[in-house]
Amino acid sequence: MYLKSAYEIRNKYLRKDMLPTIFCPGCGIGSALQYTLRAIDDLKLNPDEIVWVSGIGCSSRVPGFVNFDGLHTTHGRALAFATGIKLANPDLKIIAFMGDGDAAAIGGNHFIHAIRRNLDVTVILINNFTYGMTGGQVAPTALKGLKGTTAPYGQFENPFDIAQLAVAAGANYVARWSVFNYLQGINSIKKALQKEGFSLVEFLSPCPVSFGRRNRMKTAPELLRWYQKITVPLAKAKKMPPEELEGKIVIGEFADRDRPGLAREYEEYKKRAKKMMGWEG
Amino acid sequence: MIIRGDEPEQIRLLKKLYRPGNYFMQGNEAVAYGALFAGCRFYAGYPITPSSEIAETMARELPKLRGYYLQMEDEIGSIAAMIGASWTGFKVMTATAGPGFSLMQENLGYAVMTETPLVLVDVQRSGPSTGQATKGAQGDFFQARWGTHGDHPIVAVSPVSVEDAFWETVRAFNIAEKLRTPVIVLFDGVIAHTREQIRIPDPEDVEITYRRLPENEEEAKLPFGDPCGDGVPPMPLFGHGYFTHVTGSTHKENGLRDVYTPEVHDRLVRRIHRKIESHEEEIQKWEEYFTEDMDILIISWGVSARPSLGAVLRAREEGIKAGLFVPKTVHPFPGKRVRELLKGVRAVLVPEMNLGQLILEVQRYADDVPLRGVNKIGGVPLRVDEILREIRGVA
Numbered sequence: 001m002y003l004k005s006a007y008e009i010r011n012k013y014l015r016k017d018m019l020p021t022i023f024c025p026g027c028g029i030g031s032a033l034q035y036t037l038r039a040i041d042d043l044k045l046n047p048d049e050i051v052w053v054s055g056i057g058c059s060s061r062v063p064g065f066v067n068f069d070g071l072h073t074t075h076g077r078a079l080a081f082a083t084g085i086k087l088a089n090p091d092l093k094i095i096a097f098m099g100d101g102d103a104a105a106i107g108g109n110h111f112i113h114a115i116r117r118n119l120d121v122t123v124i125l126i127n128n129f130t131y132g133m134t135g136g137q138v139a140p141t142a143l144k145g146l147k148g149t150t151a152p153y154g155q156f157e158n159p160f161d162i163a164q165l166a167v168a169a170g171a172n173y174v175a176r177w178s179v180f181n182y183l184q185g186i187n188s189i190k191k192a193l194q195k196e197g198f199s200l201v202e203f204l205s206p207c208p209v210s211f212g213r214r215n216r217m218k219t220a221p222e223l224l225r226w227y228q229k230i231t232v233p234l235a236k237a238k239k240m241p242p243e244e245l246e247g248k249i250v251i252g253e254f255a256d257r258d259r260p261g262l263a264r265e266y267e268e269y270k271k272r273a274k275k276m277m278g279w280e281g
Numbered sequence: 282m283i284i285r286g287d288e289p290e291q292i293r294l295l296k297k298l299y300r301p302g303n304y305f306m307q308g309n310e311a312v313a314y315g316a317l318f319a320g321c322r323f324y325a326g327y328p329i330t331p332s333s334e335i336a337e338t339m340a341r342e343l344p345k346l347r348g349y350y351l352q353m354e355d356e357i358g359s360i361a362a363m364i365g366a367s368w369t370g371f372k373v374m375t376a377t378a379g380p381g382f383s384l385m386q387e388n389l390g391y392a393v394m395t396e397t398p399l400v401l402v403d404v405q406r407s408g409p410s411t412g413q414a415t416k417g418a419q420g421d422f423f424q425a426r427w428g429t430h431g432d433h434p435i436v437a438v439s440p441v442s443v444e445d446a447f448w449e450t451v452r453a454f455n456i457a458e459k460l461r462t463p464v465i466v467l468f469d470g471v472i473a474h475t476r477e478q479i480r481i482p483d484p485e486d487v488e489i490t491y492r493r494l495p496e497n498e499e500e501a502k503l504p505f506g507d508p509c510g511d512g513v514p515p516m517p518l519f520g521h522g523y524f525t526h527v528t529g530s531t532h533k534e535n536g537l538r539d540v541y542t543p544e545v546h547d548r549l550v551r552r553i554h555r556k557i558e559s560h561e562e563e564i565q566k567w568e569e570y571f572t573e574d575m576d577i578l579i580i581s582w583g584v585s586a587r588p589s590l591g592a593v594l595r596a597r598e599e600g601i602k603a604g605l606f607v608p609k610t611v612h613p614f615p616g617k618r619v620r621e622l623l624k625g626v627r628a629v630l631v632p633e634m635n636l637g638q639l640i641l642e643v644q645r646y647a648d649d650v651p652l653r654g655v656n657k658i659g660g661v662p663l664r665v666d667e668i669l670r671e672i673r674g675v676a
Contacts, residue, residue, distance in 0.1 A: 015526075015537070017537065018537060018538075047524070048520065048521075048522040049520060051519050051520070053365075063526065063528075064526055064528065064537065064538050067524050068524055069519045069520065069523070069524055069525050069526075070524075070525070070526045070527065070528075071365065071368065071519075071527045071528075072526070072527065072528035072529065072530065072538070073361065073364075073388075073391065073529065074361070074387055074388055074391050074529060077357060077358070077361045077388065080353065080354075080357065080358035080359075080361035080362050080365075081361045081362065081364055081365040082365060083325075083351065083353070083358070083361075083362045083365065084323070084325060084351075084361065084362030084363055084364065084365025084366035084367075084369075084373075085365035085366065085368065085369055085519060086365075087323075087349050087351060087362075087366065088323055088349060088365070088366035088369040088370075088371045089369040089370075089519065089520050091520065092369070092519060092520050109354050109355060109358075110354060110357075110358050110361075113353075113354035113358070266349065269344070270344045270347075273344045273345075274344075277345075279345055
């Protein structure tokens, strides 16, 4: 399992004329991308039937690097674009690469409504607590006290827990890992890709250049060690008192259910309308 | 869907559902039926007065025609979903009013940059802001032209009656498909809610256009190039195995991003402009009344063109040589024709339901003819006598 070399995966799926990527040394987006491509490869999905969509930000540049149909859209709107693609052509499988600012701040409304509709899409969410592309401004996922260029004295607002938000809004599959948990990550993406309806795999992903530097973690290994320190597996978290979980991030699978997706619901709706009104086929 | 190959079945369905003949209906309904006859089978929208009947009609009719209706979380999402659907091959539409139109501007720019065909109906209402939400106005003339940021061309059409709303919507779809560009229907709340007689045609009598698809691998590799020589590249649709990359960032002819080379941006943005400019004659449409011998020219659009025609007829009865010019395509403005008409004219009046917007466009072509606006705001359309009084004033 997963024995193919990274070079093999790269040569098979990336657009060579777009390399090298824009990602800084130590960035976790490349890892998450590799996990996704390995999952696609392992499931032997047909690339003709996959569309990658994204908004704006470092992670949103991914559709430009992969050799698939791709729609690189406006900031935060990826899932709204995806809604049109999926409904109009239900045969397509949609993968959305989003950042935390993209999904939880500017795209928050599209995000929760895509989940509410149970839009058939697999979201790979890169959570690095910061706006990397614009230079390290504080993001709505940043834990209290973390610093950014626009929170030079430490974040004073409460953070969003994106995975929990997705569970509450009704997603079929929700998992969160750090990019350090590569096996769990790939397995989760594989599960997500096979799900009908909305699936989300969130990755805590190091951004040493824009985020780590301002928080005394200048390198990726330091950030990964920090992730190990602050993440708590779900099973363990269930036994911990809430005060101990303060400032920690729970990782694991948070939802795994099978509600009908939007594309199927719409076909059912058309059938119902036909029956109600007595239209012919 | 009315996508190539399915026409006979669609025409059969249309004929069965909407028998040709005279109907009494609202402007908004006429827009919706125009869209259905033009082949629109995907609608994404968000409720807003005075456009909601368009969404309601589409929600009711589209499932019958095997189409898709989606109510999105906001106007930003509506236009985004349309663009997504358009890239799978659908003809798509949304309808909104001023505030929603403002929210759509971001992705309207995206549609211009990615050359995505779509039709956006703006049922203009009295602003700024929430203004008189239920009242009509003509205040979005320049929001349509310059609402989204950056250099961009835009096509906007403006109907003057319920029947016209049907046909202008069809025309908007044809332009959008032919030139791979977003087209705006600058409608207004007055005609939108006016009920008039309209003749629903036989679907076979409605001429409709389809976007050009790539004929070979080579064309498919240039989704933003100019393989056909007229500035309009064929559109490789998602799911057809072309691995097309679409981005709102500056991109090369093959679709891949290149924001660092000045020539790439220059080439792309100039071609998008040239695409519209070189087809201006096909896009432009106007009506003229009594322009062959006139001293005074009235230039008016949309709802205001109607009392303007009334005023011109009354003026003629009084022996005043007045003529009327009504642009149906307001962007790009038929300035060349206006310049011709202005030769030998003593004065020009521009009646509109705003404080002077079309008049600024006319001004660009009026070298030494005095211009005067006939402006009315407050949600009530101009009356014949109000315009006639102004005509007498300059006669």
